[in-house]
Amino acid sequence: MRGIPLIITLLLTVSLAYYIYLPLPEAIQRPWKLMLLDATFRTAVYIAALKQWLGFDHYIISIRRTSEFFDKNPDPEFLPGVIVSDETFSGVPVRVYEASGGEGGLKRGLLYFHGGGWAMGSAKKGAYDKMSRIWSDELNAVVVSVEYRLYPEVQFPVPYLDCLTAAKYFLSAEVLSKYSIDPERVAVSGDSAGGNLAAAVAQEVRTSLYSYSYSVILQL
Known part of the structure; x- marks a missing residue:
């Protein structure tokens, strides 16, 4: 019985790694960062589809809110001229x-x-x-x-x-x-x-x- 939590944790870890992993060309720098970003947007798409199916929100509006979260606000000090x-x-x-x-x-x-x-x-x-x-x-x-x-x-x-x-x-x-x-x-x-x-x-x-x-x- 004590080994069950360990097995569950191992299975969840493997499943998460499989979900995040994305084959990429070797020349790409920081591939794990790109993989995490891809996994984040795929998750956002799935959640948006689920919310629309449940009648909570429109699919596009949900995705828009997620993308806006990653958009940085304008920096007033950038090219102040x-x-x-x-x-x-x-x-x-x-x-x-x-x-x-x-x-x-x-x-x-x-x-x-x-x-x-x-x-x-x-x-x-x-x-x-x-x-x-x-x-x-x-x-x-x-x-x-x-x-x-x-x-x-x-x-x-x-x-x-x-x-x-x-x-x-x-x-x-x-x-x-x-x-x-x-x-x-x-x-x-x-x-x-x-x-x-x-x-x-x-x-x-x-x-x-x-x-x-x-x-x-x-x-x-």
């Missing part, structure tokens, strides 16, 4: 990053849409905030990162419409002048789902500008 402000462009929340260098001249403009499968991610946290600060500083640019609404709180095409609304507001002559942006040097960018949004927004804006120019020519 970049001015960061939270604004709304026609009702759409955005975070604006303004490089303090290059006084007296027009700056580049960059409209950015974060990734996350249209369901996760935030312009204001973790790597996205850090990247926007770096781009603003190194490019001497005004970076606008859009906090578009996510699934399941909204359905398609709301995220796209949020991004398009923010883009049209940002590209207005008044706003470009306010932030001292050169209208000839404005880019639209994004990663993953944000790349899809960037492509769709760029095409729509281009089509709208072409249609406007064509109507002006016809009037003339």
